[in-house]
Amino acid sequence: MPQILNSLITTLRDSPRFISAKNELLATIVESSESIQGVCSGSRSEEMINSYQASLKEFAKNRGRDLYFPFLASGIGSGPWVELVDGSVKFDMITGIGIHFFGHSHPALIEEMIKGLPGDIMQGNLEPGIEMNDLLNALLSRVGEGSRLAHGWLMCSGTMVNEVALKIVRQKKFPATKVLAFKDCFAGRSTAMQEITDNPSYRQGQPTYGEAHYLSFYDPKLGLNESIARTLGEMKELFIRYPGQFALLMTELVQGEGGFQYAPREFYVRIFDEAKKAGLALWMDEVQTFGRTGELFAYQKFGLNEYVDVVTVGKMLQACALLFTSEYAPKPGLVAGTFSGSTAALRTARRVLELLDEGQFLGEGGRIDRLSTEFVHGLEALKSSSCKGLIGEIRAVGGMIGFEPLNGTMDDVKAVLMKLFDLGVVAFYCGHGPYLIRMLPPLGAMESSHVSQVCRIIEQALVAVGAQRRAEPLKGKV
Numbered sequence: 001m002p003q004i005l006n007s008l009i010t011t012l013r014d015s016p017r018f019i020s021a022k023n024e025l026l027a028t029i030v031e032s033s034e035s036i037q038g039v040c041s042g043s044r045s046e047e048m049i050n051s052y053q054a055s056l057k058e059f060a061k062n063r064g065r066d067l068y069f070p071f072l073a074s075g076i077g078s079g080p081w082v083e084l085v086d087g088s089v090k091f092d093m094i095t096g097i098g099i100h101f102f103g104h105s106h107p108a109l110i111e112e113m114i115k116g117l118p119g120d121i122m123q124g125n126l127e128p129g130i131e132m133n134d135l136l137n138a139l140l141s142r143v144g145e146g147s148r149l150a151h152g153w154l155m156c157s158g159t160m161v162n163e164v165a166l167k168i169v170r171q172k173k174f175p176a177t178k179v180l181a182f183k184d185c186f187a188g189r190s191t192a193m194q195e196i197t198d199n200p201s202y203r204q205g206q207p208t209y210g211e212a213h214y215l216s217f218y219d220p221k222l223g224l225n226e227s228i229a230r231t232l233g234e235m236k237e238l239f240i241r242y243p244g245q246f247a248l249l250m251t252e253l254v255q256g257e258g259g260f261q262y263a264p265r266e267f268y269v270r271i272f273d274e275a276k277k278a279g280l281a282l283w284m285d286e287v288q289t290f291g292r293t294g295e296l297f298a299y300q301k302f303g304l305n306e307y308v309d310v311v312t313v314g315k316m317l318q319a320c321a322l323l324f325t326s327e328y329a330p331k332p333g334l335v336a337g338t339f340s341g342s343t344a345a346l347r348t349a350r351r352v353l354e355l356l357d358e359g360q361f362l363g364e365g366g367r368i369d370r371l372s373t374e375f376v377h378g379l380e381a382l383k384s385s386s387c388k389g390l391i392g393e394i395r396a397v398g399g400m401i402g403f404e405p406l407n408g409t410m411d412d413v414k415a416v417l418m419k420l421f422d423l424g425v426v427a428f429y430c431g432h433g434p435y436l437i438r439m440l441p442p443l444g445a446m447e448s449s450h451v452s453q454v455c456r457i458i459e460q461a462l463v464a465v466g467a468q469r470r471a472e473p474l475k476g477k478v
């Protein structure tokens with residue numbers, strides 16, 4: 001990587017005054033953060049409670065819709081714990097739907113943000129900062145052996161990188177424009193992405209353009225061969241019905257919103273081979289899976305490096321990127337955009353990649369793998385003891401951990417989520433029935449003891465909601 005030798009910023013960041021101010025600021029933040037040592041309900045004076053309720057109400061009014069949880073972050077936390085504005089502290093097991101893999105107030109990330117302070121706040125495509133190039137270098141150097149990914153662009157949301165992925169493939173494949181995707185997939189909420197997302201309730205009142213078509217995903221109940229045969233049959237039918245009209249196949253190798261479902265490698269290989277034969281580009285949407293599955297890219301976890309034409313990443317990276325092969329480089333005018341990210345976020349994103357390497361998070365037996373297994377063992381132990389009948393399926397791939405509470409209805413999930421929140425754990429839901437409690441925990445800031453503490457709270461919540469459910473029919477009869 002070329003070094004910047006003469007710029008003023010290097011002199012500034014290396015100057016004793018800057019370093020001393022940075023260290024002082026960092027130490028002050030760390031000291032404050034370290035005073036957070038676990039779940040607590042904060043100071044519960046009536047004044048505090050009323051003021052918090054008023055802020056929540058005002059925020060809901062400003063948005064025109066209630067929040068899912070009474071959650072307003074104060075801006076500080078400590079590892080897996082997040083502080084709310086009312087001074088309460090919760091275990092954050094959903095991390096803004098997968099953003100804060102390294103937990104809250106991580107010193108190395110804060111330090112990186114401080115280094116980004118001297119200059120401009122936001123960066124974009126016409127006048128990029130060196131941070132944009134550094135981040136692309138860091139991503140492209142990690143795409144793995146056999147990968148053909150050679151270029152990248154940075155955008156400010158997962159939805160936007162997905163839009164660009166779709167556009168660059170369509171430009172190349174013109175006049176083919178149609179999209180093949182798997183049932184239950186999620187791609188974001190823009191007009192195009194909400195059409196690809198297989199959830200009609202997310203596009204109520206919105207037009208669809210007949211561009212997205214769905215394939216059945218792998219079904220463990222059917223088994224490998226039947227699943228492959230079913231999906232290949234559907235593909236064949238679609239290719240006959242719409243000859244030459246499909247541009248690409250979009251795949252979430254582990255479905256996030258759809259409920260942490262994934263297929264064995266052989267399923268992907270057979271379907272991808274067939275799609276390639278038909279001239280489709282293969283786009284992996286790794287906005288949620290990136291860095292979570294135990295490998296940096298989920299396609300590496302499944303050994304599919306050479307198949308990928310375009311990949312999109314976001315969330316835990318702190319920035320969003322699409323990477324693509326030379327074949328798909330866009331013509332001028334197709335891709336740009338004012339914002340590519342804040343300077344602090346772009347720096348932090350590069351640091352996230354370094355921290356994943358430094359902390360031995362990735363690979364078999366890495367920290368993600370180990371903590372994920374501990375979570376699963378904890379949930380299985382509950383399932384076979386105090387929570388018998390209260391936990392159904394448990395699904396986990398690395399830092400994507402879910403379980404079916406009670407009967408797996410949305411009512412069950414919501415009741416358990418609210419109870420968990422009261423007891424000090426923030427989680428969320430996924431799946432399309434059964435619904436699951438979804439956790440995207442900050443494994444980058446967790447130890448085994450945190451996993452057991454969270455499992456204990458899950459146990460309390462399930463037992464309480466289970467008892468409530470058992471009492472409900474009785475209540476009706478009295």
Ligand SMILES: Cc1ncc(COP(=O)(O)O)c(C=O)c1O
Pocket residue numbers: 097157158159160162186187188189252256257285286287288289314315
């Ligand atoms: C698989 C997948 N794709 C795309 C998106 C959209 O990303 P964003 O919310 O950053 O626009 C998400 C967000 O949850 C996602 O999980």
